[in-house]
Amino acid sequence: MREDIIESKLRILKKSKFRSSFHLRKYMINYIDEKGINVIKQHTRDFIIKKLLNTNPNDGHQTPMKSHPTFIAMHATSTCCRGCLYKFHHISKDKTLTNNEINYIEQLILTWIKQDYKEYKNGQKK
Numbered sequence: 001m002r003e004d005i006i007e008s009k010l011r012i013l014k015k016s017k018f019r020s021s022f023h024l025r026k027y028m029i030n031y032i033d034e035k036g037i038n039v040i041k042q043h044t045r046d047f048i049i050k051k052l053l054n055t056n057p058n059d060g061h062q063t064p065m066k067s068h069p070t071f072i073a074m075h076a077t078s079t080c081c082r083g084c085l086y087k088f089h090h091i092s093k094d095k096t097l098t099n100n101e102i103n104y105i106e107q108l109i110l111t112w113i114k115q116d117y118k119e120y121k122n123g124q125k126k
Contacts, residue, residue, distance in 0.1 A: 013076065041110055048079075
């Protein structure tokens with residue numbers, strides 16, 4: 001996935017009052033520091049496969065709004081459920097995700113996490 005597409009999507013999402021209200025909390029920053037970004041990346045891929053891979057009759061309720069950096073990032077990037085994936089990213093709700101779609105979602109989430117992490121560490125967010 002091209003970085004410019006990811007960056008463009010993130011700029012658009014930051015204009016949303018709801019999506020831009022999500023930020024990593026101190027305990028999430030500490031978790032990232034403790035586990036490292038490679039573990040977060042693996043968790044992210046696992047969550048995408050577990051929560052988004054197939055169509056889901058419980059859509060909209062499968063991603064918590066706290067506890068793990070990836071969950072916060074999923075809400076911030078509008079990748080928290082199949083409905084949001086369709087609405088913002090135009091990924092069909094009616095089919096299993098492709099490997100390219102999984103990779104796109106993963107890269108979007110991880111880029112958001114890295115950016116928010118950096119802003120937190122630079123003192124721009126508390």
